[in-house]
Amino acid sequence: MRTEHEMMKMIVDFAAKDDRIRLATLEGSRTNKNIPPDGFQDYDLSYFVTDMDSFKENDHWLDQFGKRIMMQKPEDMELFPSELGNWFSYLILFEDGNKLDLTLIPINEVNDYFADSDGLVEVLLDKDSRIEAEVIASDRQYWIKKPTAREFDDCCNEFWYVSTYVVKGLARKEILFAIDHLNEIARPNLLRMLAWQIGMEHGYSFSVGKNYKFIDLYLPQEDWEALLSTYSGSSYPSMWQSLFTCYALFRKYSKAVANGLGYEYPDYDQAISTYTESIHKQWA
Structure with missing residues (x-):
């Protein structure tokens, strides 16, 4: 070369x-x-x-x-x-x-x-x-930017609402539909929230790279491994598990951002989580 x-x-x-x-x-x-x-x-x-x-x-x-x-x-x-x-x-x-x-x-x-x-x-x-x-x-x-209260809520709203489309796809046995909504919309908002928490902790003076490629340098090992596990979507059971892992990670990091910046944490987390559990028990 x-x-x-x-x-x-x-x-x-x-x-x-x-x-x-x-x-x-x-x-x-x-x-x-x-x-x-x-x-x-x-x-x-x-x-x-x-x-x-x-x-x-x-x-x-x-x-x-x-x-x-x-x-x-x-x-x-x-x-x-x-x-x-x-x-x-x-x-x-x-x-x-x-x-x-x-x-x-x-x-x-x-x-x-x-x-x-x-x-x-x-x-x-x-x-x-x-x-x-x-x-x-x-x-x-490309530096991480501190989110406004509205941006924070918009991210939460998009993540939790779009997650219902993943649930619908899994319940209908339309796995490609579910995978697409998880990969293209829900998880990108999870990554956005992870980056916001990293910026809150380390300062808003650097980038985590294109496609968040350096985000592993700032995450605890167990959270990094959990995030990677959500890219496993070759079966319905693995897709359900990926979705629930995304829920847990999003909840952890969005609560940290809300607490750190003094923003209100949305109550629809609990509502959508309960909805998802009910559909999972019925259709999984």
Whole structure:
């Protein structure tokens, strides 16, 4: 696998030699000093160009970045509509294992790019000195935020109400319906509550990572193992157990947040728990 130094030199050198490219930036985890580096990190790159069409005519110019084993062009797909407007991206996996996510952006959209940036940006090349202020990469946007009383109640409301859909799916023997509501709505709100409690305990000055991937660093081992167990959903008994474990974890952490921040703990916890137990006894 080519080293980070080799990859970055190739990326910057290519941009420096091509007059159509006026500005180059690096985004994502490789700009974040709080993320331990490894070989699986993508190179999230943007080239700001004067002539988009000349790049999009064919893909031969990408050959100099290395041998590709697969490439995706999201803005050139029919099944998944483009979300980038005038921008055009290439998601590339190279034979040596490096991965490049390269986006072409019209040079006249520089201001829009920085206005919408999440803060994790590093300027690699600026041929025309367009960027006047110093750009310092920061993950502040992803730091845990202290919830308001309304946000806290909204999270509780969403978790407990959506849990009834999981119950309905299990009672009807519609396991995919139940799994989807647990995985896509209920558990994400459990994770949100866990993060709020972590922020309350450790301060609101850091991130637990994309998809909460570093949350295990802050949870007691038994709670981490309990959380992992809720991802077991290959049978109806295991789904019921996953749901009840989510209930217990959510109750523990939401009560801690409520007590720590002086918020009112919702009484529908007991109501939904009783409802769930009654359905479980009848249909499990």
